[in-house]
Amino acid sequence: MALALVLAAGPLLIAPAIAAEEERAPPGLLAAVEGRPVAPALSLGALDGAPVALAADAPPTIVHFFATWCAPCRTELPALADFARRSGVRVLLVDVAEPADRIRRFFAEGTAGAAPGPVLLDQNRAAARGWGVSLLPASFVVISGRLALAYEGEVDWADPKTHAAIAAAAAPPQKNQPKEAQGEQTR
Secondary structure (H helix, E strand, O other): OHHHHHHHOOOOOOOOOOOOHHHOOOOEOOEEOOOOOEOOOOEEEEOOOOEEEOOOOOOOEEEEEEOOOOHHHHHHHHHHHHHHHHHOOEEEEEEEOOOHHHHHHHHHHOOOOOOOOOEEEEOOOHHHHHOOOOOOOEEEEEEOOEEEEEEEOOEOOOOHHHHHHHHHHHOOOOOOOOHHHHHHHHO
16 A cells, blocks of 8 residues: 555655645545554653653554644544544644644644644654654554554544444454354354
């Protein structure tokens, strides 16, 4: 899939926000990451000053790259916050290359709602480059330290398929069972 190319991409090319609403693509759905590679390292200072790292044994976590100037990011954040509240999935927001004061004002204004998790500061874009982000917003679902799902662009967090995809990716692998036993379990 194209995500493999994105993850291998060298330079970070973050598209500017699209001004015209009619030019925006509709929100999409998370897609499986082929081979479930190990998630890139993520250890950044948070907006509140505390260091935050993504641990390999962390519960399912959404790593969401955004910027306050990004129109789709601004639209998506309230839906992501609502999804996080309903699902209980941990969220790490990663702001790409903006001053802390701007980010604080952005969340204080309230248009994006409350942050659904800690806001990490990727001041020099090193994390975005390491994760292969080429477009904002970009969302990655990390399960057991591996990239399970991803999408570059606005995710439809209200679509039941989004929750189902995360739940399926987080489910322990099923052992091979005879077809009769599998059928009995689904009834």
